[in-house]
Amino acid sequence: MLTLVLIAVTVLVSWQAFDKPRLLDRLILWPPAIERQHQYDRLVTHGFIHADWQHLLFNMITLFFFGRQIEPLFAQYLGPAGFALFYVSAIVVAILPTWLRHRHDPRYRSLGASGAVSAVLFAFILLAPWSLIFIPIPVPAILYGAGYVGYSFWMDRQGGDNVNHSAHLSGAIYGVLFMLMMEPRVARVFLEKLTQPSFG
Template sequence: MIQQYLFYTPVASIIFAITIAASLYTFSNQHLYGKLMLHPYAIARDRRRLYTIFTSGIIHADWGHLLFNMITFYYFGFALEQFFVASSGALGHLYFALLYIISLVLSDIPTIVQHKNNPGYYSLGASGAISAVLFSFILFQPKAMLGIFMIIPMPAYLFAVLYLGYCIWASKNANDRINHDAHLFGALSGLILTILLYPWIVRHFLGQF
């Protein structure tokens, strides 16, 4: 089974394994945990801290945060890499890696700009990149049924609309220590990058209705 994942979806497999391993390790290593978190205030004053844009995406706050993101990635990331490969051959693996990494960076830029003068603000988690993966998947399969909170069935295109609406509202109004901006800009990055890679995906998406 593991060999099949590595053969057919090597990029998703590596991301999945590294994220779980790094998160579990930092749960018991608070010093490293602090060094890997995104800290916009520090980045604005020391460009050597730019590496945290990437490292903050492989660690999580707690078990619940990790499990939610990894379950989402498991269901959509592996499938998306296969969609890319079906569309582009072996290059699809590279395209999937680029979508994930670029979206991770783009999802954090608004946070860095907004909180560059806030020394108490930190952020972590793969949610921005995973939102990109999810929304890229939705372009390929807009009518796929998603189980919201593992219970409520909903077509993917409707979920996308509600998700974006909630992220926009929450980024302005919520006070729950969740980086809703990363979710929003990650989702938008996934849509834009997928359209740039596969311009025909817009026609494919609309043709499903």
């Protein structure tokens, strides 16, 4: 349920921001506004706006498929709002390295839920490493995750494509660490599943 609420809010806010540049400018991560004007809410609000419909749909489809799978576990350990707490905190944590790197750069801007969605994806991979992800061919989640991290790391070093690959990496790490802190036994289950491939 919370997954659907987060998707609905993100779609609504992004849709409004597409046609309202002033709203987009107020919500986007712009480091000087945080550094000089103390608008710390931008560390969260940037995750609810997107560059275009393609950017929005990719993130929300990913959130839809994997968020619904792991949401019950967060509710079990953290209560009804557990998944929302994880998701919103992932938005903040995933962007922190970028903010620190660019906090004095007035030309830098960042937006999108990719960091938080990455956290959701990697939390799911811990629970079901051999589940198949269709991209469009079926690939085991653990292999997709390894390729995703490698690609994001390489592209972050290359730069120049206007995608915040650093947030993808930070989100992935946060998703794994959050899961392990919430339930340490997940590590043992993950390692056991790795040694027993079961596709599906």
